[in-house]
Amino acid sequence: MKKKSKNNLxxxxxxxLVAVGTxxxxxxxxxxxxxxxxxxxxxxxxxxxxAGWNVGNEATTTDLFSQPANVALKIAPGTSGTxxxxxxxxxxxxxxxxxxxxxxKLASLTVTATPANTVKVDxxxxxxxxxxxxxxxxxxxxxxxxxxxxxxxxTDGTIAELNTALTKLISSNPISVSAADAxxxxxxxxxxxxxxxGSSNTDEIDTKWGVEIAKQATAPAISIAFDAVAEQTNxxx
Numbered sequence: 001m002k003k004k005s006k007n008n009l010x011x012x013x014x015x016x017l018v019a020v021g022t023x024x025x026x027x028x029x030x031x032x033x034x035x036x037x038x039x040x041x042x043x044x045x046x047x048x049x050x051a052g053w054n055v056g057n058e059a060t061t062t063d064l065f066s067q068p069a070n071v072a073l074k075i076a077p078g079t080s081g082t083x084x085x086x087x088x089x090x091x092x093x094x095x096x097x098x099x100x101x102x103x104x105k106l107a108s109l110t111v112t113a114t115p116a117n118t119v120k121v122d123x124x125x126x127x128x129x130x131x132x133x134x135x136x137x138x139x140x141x142x143x144x145x146x147x148x149x150x151x152x153x154x155t156d157g158t159i160a161e162l163n164t165a166l167t168k169l170i171s172s173n174p175i176s177v178s179a180a181d182a183x184x185x186x187x188x189x190x191x192x193x194x195x196x197x198g199s200s201n202t203d204e205i206d207t208k209w210g211v212e213i214a215k216q217a218t219a220p221a222i223s224i225a226f227d228a229v230a231e232q233t234n235x236x237x
Contacts, residue, residue, distance in 0.1 A: 054098045054183070055230040056091035060084050064191060064224065075133070075222070077206040080194035087187040087228055089177065097183025101233040104187045105174035109226040111163035119220055121208045126220060127159050132209060133222075135162040136192040141175055143184040149175075156196070159222065166226065176233070191224065 064083040065075065087104050090097030113127045124130040134156040140146035151173065154165045169175070169189075177185045197206070213220060 052096040052099045053232070054090050054096060055102065056088050057228060058086045058088065064193070065222070075193075075195060077132070077195050077209075078197050080192070082190065082192040084188055084190045085228060087189075087230055089182045089185045099179065099182060101179040102177050102182060102230050103174035103233060104177065104228065104230050105171055106166060106169040107171075107227045107229045109163075109166055109170060110223060111159065111166060112223045113159045114221055114223075115216065115218060119209075119212050119216060121205060121212055126209065126213075129158050131158075132196050132206065133159065134194050134196050135159055136190075137162055137165050138188075138190040138192075139169070139175075140186075140188040140190070142186065143181050146186060146188055156194075162191075162224075174231075189228070193222075 060083050062081075062083060064081050066081065089102075116127065117125050119126040127133060135154060135158065136156060137152060137154040139149050139152040141149060152165045152168055154161050157165075175187055177187075195206075
C-alpha cells in the first residue's frame with residue numbers, strides 16, 4: 001500500500017508539472033509587453049492639403065502700336081506706345097492664391113522689323129542706333145513693392161537690343177518665385193517705343209524718313225509677339 005501511495009504521489013507530481021508547463025506555454029501566447037507610439041505630427045494625424053495653382057495674366061487694354069486717329073494707326077514722328085503685362089500669383093476672382101514655387105519665362109518669341117536694312121536716310125538705317133525708332137523694356141518683380149531687374153532693362157535701344165533682352169527671359173533666364181511668395185508675387189513686363197524727335201532728329205530729317213518710307217512697295221512694320229509661361233518648379237527633397 002505504501003508503495004502504491006508513493007507511485008500515486010509521483011503521478012500526481014508529474015501531472016502538476018505538466019499542468020504548470022502547459023500554463024506557461026499557454027500564457028506566453030497571450031501576454032507580452034506592448035508599447036504604442038503615436039508618430040503623427042498633428043493631433044489628427046499627418047495631413048497634407050492640396051496646393052492651389054492660381055497664376056493669372058492681366059494686360060493693359062491699349063494696343064502697343066495704337067495711335068491717335070490723325071496718324072491712321074501708324075508709327076510716325078512724335079508718336080509712342082506702351083503696354084504692360086502682369087503675371088500675378090493670385091487672380092482677383094479666386095479665393096486662394098498659388099501655393100507652389102514656379103518660374104515665369106517667355107516662349108514663342110517673335111521680334112521682327114521689316115523690311116530690314118533697306119530704308120535709309122543719310123546712310124542711317126531706320127532700325128539702327130542712328131535711326132529715329134527707340135525701344136525700352138522694363139521687367140519688375142516682387143510682392144509688396146516691385147523692383148526692376150537690370151538683367152532685362154533696355155532704355156531707348158534698337159529693335160535688335162529689345163530682342164536680345166526679351167530672349168534672356170526664355171528658358172535660360174526664367175524668373176523664379178518661391179512657394180512662400182507665390183500667392184502675392186507679381187511679374188510686370190513693360191514694353192515701350194517712340195519715334196525720337198530729339199535734337200538729332202529735326203523736322204527736315206523726319207521728312208526725309210517719311211519720303212523714303214513712302215517709296216517702299218511694302219511699308220516698314222514692326223511685329224512683337226510672345227507667350228508668357230508660368231510653370232511649377234520641380235519638387236526637390
